[in-house]
Amino acid sequence: MSSFQDFALDAPIQEAVAKLGFTAPTDIQTVSIPPLLEGRDVIGRARTGSGKTAAFGLPMVQNVQGGQGVRGLVLAPTRELALQVTDALRSFAQGLGVQVVSIYGGSSYDPQLRALRKGVPVVVGTPGRLLDHLERGTLDLSNLRMLVLDEADEMLRMGFIDDVEAILSATPDTRQIALFSATLPPPIERIAERYLNDPLQLGADAGRPSTDHIQQSWARVPHRHKLEAIQRLLAGAMEGTSLVFARTRAGCAEVADALVRSGVAADALHGDLSQSARERVLARLRAKRLSVVVATDVASRGIDVDHIRTVVNLDMPHDFDTYVHRIGRTGRAGREGSAITLVTPGEIGKIKRYARELRVDIERMDIPSDAEIAVHQQGRLRDRLQGALSGEGADDARRFVEETIASGDWTAEDLAVAAITSLARSGGTSLAEPKKGDVAWSRGSQHQGRERGDRDDRGDRGDRGPRPPRAPQGPSEGMVELFFPVGANRGVRPGDLVGAIANETGLPGSAIGRITVVEHKSFVEVPKEAADRILAEHQTLEIRGRAVPLAKAFVRDPNHTPRGPRPPRPGPKGKPSRGPRKPPRSRTYGKKN
Numbered sequence: 001m002s003s004f005q006d007f008a009l010d011a012p013i014q015e016a017v018a019k020l021g022f023t024a025p026t027d028i029q030t031v032s033i034p035p036l037l038e039g040r041d042v043i044g045r046a047r048t049g050s051g052k053t054a055a056f057g058l059p060m061v062q063n064v065q066g067g068q069g070v071r072g073l074v075l076a077p078t079r080e081l082a083l084q085v086t087d088a089l090r091s092f093a094q095g096l097g098v099q100v101v102s103i104y105g106g107s108s109y110d111p112q113l114r115a116l117r118k119g120v121p122v123v124v125g126t127p128g129r130l131l132d133h134l135e136r137g138t139l140d141l142s143n144l145r146m147l148v149l150d151e152a153d154e155m156l157r158m159g160f161i162d163d164v165e166a167i168l169s170a171t172p173d174t175r176q177i178a179l180f181s182a183t184l185p186p187p188i189e190r191i192a193e194r195y196l197n198d199p200l201q202l203g204a205d206a207g208r209p210s211t212d213h214i215q216q217s218w219a220r221v222p223h224r225h226k227l228e229a230i231q232r233l234l235a236g237a238m239e240g241t242s243l244v245f246a247r248t249r250a251g252c253a254e255v256a257d258a259l260v261r262s263g264v265a266a267d268a269l270h271g272d273l274s275q276s277a278r279e280r281v282l283a284r285l286r287a288k289r290l291s292v293v294v295a296t297d298v299a300s301r302g303i304d305v306d307h308i309r310t311v312v313n314l315d316m317p318h319d320f321d322t323y324v325h326r327i328g329r330t331g332r333a334g335r336e337g338s339a340i341t342l343v344t345p346g347e348i349g350k351i352k353r354y355a356r357e358l359r360v361d362i363e364r365m366d367i368p369s370d371a372e373i374a375v376h377q378q379g380r381l382r383d384r385l386q387g388a389l390s391g392e393g394a395d396d397a398r399r400f401v402e403e404t405i406a407s408g409d410w411t412a413e414d415l416a417v418a419a420i421t422s423l424a425r426s427g428g429t430s431l432a433e434p435k436k437g438d439v440a441w442s443r444g445s446q447h448q449g450r451e452r453g454d455r456d457d458r459g460d461r462g463d464r465g466p467r468p469p470r471a472p473q474g475p476s477e478g479m480v481e482l483f484f485p486v487g488a489n490r491g492v493r494p495g496d497l498v499g500a501i502a503n504e505t506g507l508p509g510s511a512i513g514r515i516t517v518v519e520h521k522s523f524v525e526v527p528k529e530a531a532d533r534i535l536a537e538h539q540t541l542e543i544r545g546r547a548v549p550l551a552k553a554f555v556r557d558p559n560h561t562p563r564g565p566r567p568p569r570p571g572p573k574g575k576p577s578r579g580p581r582k583p584p585r586s587r588t589y590g591k592k593n
Contacts, residue, residue, distance in 0.1 A: 003023070003024060003025075004017045004018075004022055004023075004025055007025075007033050007034065007037070007058070008034075008037055009033075009037075009058060009062060010062055010096075012094070012095035012096050013058060013061060013062055013092060013093075013096070015094075015095065016091060016092055016093070016094040016095065017058070017092070019094070020091055022054070025051070025054075026050055026051035026054075026055075027050070028044055028046040028050045028051055028052050028055045028202070029051050029052075029054055029055045029058075031044075031202045032044050032052075032055040032056065032059075032178070032202050033055060033058060033059055035200050035202070036055075036056060036059035036060075036063075036146075036176075036178060037059045037062065037063070039063070039176050040176070040198075040199075040200055041176060041177045041178070041196040041197050041198065041199040041200070042178050042179070042199055042200045042202050043179045043180075043181075043184070043192055043196065043199045043200070043201050043202065044056075044178065044179070044180040044181075044202045045181065045182070045183075045184065045201070045202070046180055046181075046182065052150070052180045053084075053085055053088045053150075054088070054092070055180070056074075056148045056150075056178045056180065057085070057088055057089050057092050058092055059146070060072045060074075060089065060122065060146050060148065061089060061092045061093040061096060061098050061122070063145055063146050063176070064098060064121050064122055064145055064146065065096060065098065065121075067121075067143060067145070068119060068143060069119055069121075069140055069142070069143040070116075070119075070120065070121065070122070070123050070139065070140060070141060070143065070144060071121045071122070071143055071144060071145045071146070072121060072122040072123070072144075072145065072146050072147075072148075073122075073123050073124075073125075073130075073141065073144055073146070073147045073148070073167075073171075074089075074122075074123070074124040074125075074147075074148040074150055075125065075126070075127055075130065075147070075148065075149050075150065075155065075164060075167065076124060076125070076126060076150045076151065077126065077127075077150075077151050077154040077155045077158050077160065078126065078154075078298070079102075079104035079105065079106065079107075079126055079275070080278070080282065081150065081151065082102050082103075082104050082124050082125055082126055083102055083104075085124045085150060086100050086101070086102040086124045089122060089124065093122075098121055098122060099115075099118075099120045099121060099122065100120070100121075100122040100123075100124060101115040101116075101120045101122070101123055101124070102124050102125065103123055103124070103125030103126070103129050103130060103133065103139075104125055104126040104129050105126060105128050105129045105132075106275055107275070112129075112133070112138075113138055116133065116138050116139060117138075123139070126160075127155060127160040127163035127164050127167060128160065128163055130163075130167055131163045131166055131167055134166070134167065134170055141167075141170050141171050141172070142172060143172075144171050144172060144175045145174075145175060145176060146175065146176045146177075146178070147168070147171055147175050147176070147177050147178070148177075148178045148179075148180070149164065149177070149178070149179045149180065149181075150180055151180065151181060151182070152164075152179050152180065152181040152188050152191070153181045153182060153183045153184065153185055153188055153321060153325075154181075154325065156185060156187050156188055157321065157322070158298065161187055161191075164191070165191065168191070168195045177195060177196050177197075177199075179191075179192055179196065179199070182321070182324055182325060182328060183320075183321045183324060185321065213336060213337065214327050214328075214330060214336075214337045214338065214339050215336070215337070215338040215339070216327065216338070216339045216341075216355075216358075216360060216362040216363070217338070217339070217340050217341075217362060217363045217364065217365040218340070218341040218342075218343045218351045218362055218363075218364055218365070219340065219341075219342055219343065219364070219365050219366065219367050220343055220344075220345065220348065220364070221342040221343065221344065221367065222344060222345065223344050226314055226315075226342050227255060227258055229342055229367045230244065230255065230259070230312065230314060230342075231259070231262060231264075232367050232368050232373060233312065233340065233367065233368065234259075234264060234291070234292065235368065235373045235376070235377065236368030236372050236373035236376040236377070238309070238310045238312075238338075238340075239309060239310075240307065240308075240309030240310065241285070241288065241290065241291060241292070241293075241305070241307050241308050241309055241310075242291065242292045242293075242308070242309065242310040242311070242312060243292075243293050243295060243308050243310070243311050243312070243329050243330070244292060244293070244294045244295070244311075244312045244314050245294075245295060245296070245297065245311070245312065245313050245314060245315065245317070245326050246294055246295070246296060246314050246315055247296070247314075247315035248296070249270040249271055249272050249296055251314075251315070252268045252269070252270045252294050252295065252296050253268045253270065253272075253294075253493065255268075255294045255314065256268035256292075256293075256294040256493075256494075256495055257493050257494045257495065257517075259292055259294070260494035260495055260497075260498055260512075260515055261494055261514055261515050261516070262514070263512065263513050263514065264291055264292055265289065265290050265291040265292070265498065265502075265508070265512070266290065266291060266292040266293070266294060266495070266498075267281045267284065267285075267290055267292075267293055267294070267495040267498070267499065268281070268293075268294050268295070268493075268495060269281050269282075269293050269294070269295040269296070270295065270296045271296065271298055280499065280503075281293065284499065284502070284503075285305055286305055288307065289502055289508065294314075297317075297322060297325070297326070305329075308329055308330045308337070309330060309337060309338065310330060310337065310338045310339070310340065311326055311327050311329050311330045311337070311338075311339045311340070312339075312340045312341075312342070313326060313339070313340070313341040313342060314342055315342075316341060316342075316343060316344070316347045316350060316351070320353075320354055320357055323341075323354050324358075326339070327339035340365070341362075374430050374432065377429040377430065378429065378430075378431065380429070381420070381423065381424060381429050384423070385420070385423075401415060425477070425478060478527065478528060479513050479514075479525040479526065479527060479528065480525070480526060480527070480528045480531035480552060480553075481523045481524065481525055481552070481553035482501075482523065482524045482525075482526060482531060482534070482535075482550050482551070482552065482553065483521065483522075483523060483550065483551045483552065483553040483554075484497065484521065484522040484523075484524070484541075484543065484548050484549075484550055485520070485521055485548065485549065486520070486521070486522060486543060486548050487517050487518050487519050487520045487521045487522050488517055488518065488519050489519050489520055490544065491544060492517055492522055492543060492544060493517065494515040494517060496543050496544055497515055497517075497522060497524050497543065498512055498515070498524075500541040500542060500543045500548075501524065501526070501534070501541065504538065504541050504542065505530075505533075505534050505537070505538060505541075507526060507530050507534070511526065511527060511530065512524060512525065512526055513525030513526065523553055531552065534550070535550070535551070535552060538550065
């Protein structure tokens with residue numbers, strides 16, 4: 001099929017597809033839509049980002065038209081994915097009058113109950129809440145026509161397999177089932193054999209998982225150096241938006257906070273966040289206001305963002321399927337992507353085993369050295385300058401340059417040096433001549449074995465993740481510190497401060513400098529011009545749901561000399577004092593026993 005017009009889709013659905021800008025169908029859509037429209041059961045082996053939502057969504061909105069009660073049901077492993085599928089189905093059903101509702105845990109029952117009582121035709125939900133409604137008798141599946149298991153292997157990994165089987169058992173035998181999964185572990189195959197009727201094995205990825213569109217590499221990094229490695233990769237080897245996977249929630253938050261303190265627009269996504277906080281992070285990610293999101297495996301499900309360029313495995317995934325799911329977050333919608341895995345000495349055998357299973361060459365790479373970072377940043381600066389020559393306002397800038405040089409106070413070289421120095425400082429680019437250097441722990445044959453202090457896969461600090469560096473004190477050159485009278489005692493993290501400033505003042509996260517959070521107060525570096533504007537326009541900013549006043553931080557005069565210790569008072573007749581008197585001996589009064 002070369003066009004969506006080739007499918008036997010109703011005219012309103014064809015119009016909706018055209019409005020969404022869909023042109024040629026993807027491989028999984030080409031092989032899935034025709035048999036699903038015919039009512040066949042299918043097993044689609046498809047990676048994330050391959051277009052599988054439209055592969056089952058377009059046939060579903062067409063097949064459920066007419067009738068009473070719930071006629072279409074989609075099971076998704078997480079609420080984020082359930083919400084994304086719901087939005088997609090609603091966009092496909094424009095003009096059909098087919099309503100779609102999301103049902104997931106952690107949200108109020110009332111809107112869900114109202115929708116189910118009205119007889120909404122399509123339900124998208126997580127297994128736990130769907131089973132809860134079944135047991136309460138508020139979800140009736142007796143009229144179900146089509147059921148979809150989306151990312152079935154992930155539902156297995158998250159422990160939902162029993163709930164899924166209970167829901168399948170409550171559906172009529174005449175229903176159609178579509179099972180989509182990146183991998184097909186044995187428990188999922190057993191479910192397919194038991195509940196699906198003569199299913200078609202479909203998908204361009206019907207054999208092994210396809211990761212050919214992703215450039216994969218690994219770097220040898222002892223656990224205690226992983227945070228430094230991430231910072232070096234961001235500075236010298238990675239472009240665009242990155243998704244970093246950490247093993248634990250605590251490690252996820254620590255790494256995100258450390259990146260924010262170093263000036264990176266980063267945030268964390270893990271299970272301890274409330275639903276509203278998770279949605280704020282995802283909204284900032286989709287709006288391209290974050291450079292890095294540090295996430296756990298469970299929290300990352302449902303991240304459907306096309307512009308993620310690089311996935312970094314800060315911690316090696318426990319198993320092969322998790323590795324496939326992680327790297328599938330990049331290279332979506334036909335784009336190219338890259339995946340970098342930080343491997344401790346004890347994990348080298350595991351990454352080589354993954355390469356054999358995928359039948360790809362996962363190349364070894366080196367963490368960028370100081371010299372390579374400088375070359376990369378300076379090259380990026382030249383690209384920005386080249387783009388500015390033909391960009392908007394270039395003619396006005398050229399006129400300004402000519403007038404400034406004609407005044408006689410500046411030479412062309414002086415003006416260029418001043419402009420480039422200012423631009424480099426604002427972008428954090430070093431213009432110093434790159435010096436040859438190395439990252440000793442990532443290179444050289446003498447480091448192939450286990451280093452002293454390494455603890456195999458566990459690292460130096462167990463599962464808590466790398467320790468973030470301490471932030472230096474005092475504002476950097478050209479920056480001003482904003483003061484907030486809240487700190488760690490209120491649960492404030494650097495990401496909260498960056499989000500508040502970026503959301504309410506419009507200052508991009510990349511312009512925010514060092515952040516220091518102590519027990520009862522916090523300090524955030526911003527450019528001086530931005531600080532003046534922010535203080536003039538905002539008396540408070542909302543941080544963690546409360547209005548917090550902000551002010552310019554007090555800076556002590558650098559020429560101030562603190563007073564030393566006070567000299568001892570003179571004793572009698574001008575003699576020096578012998579110091580404080582000794583405390584009197586303890587005495588016991590009264591009779592002794």
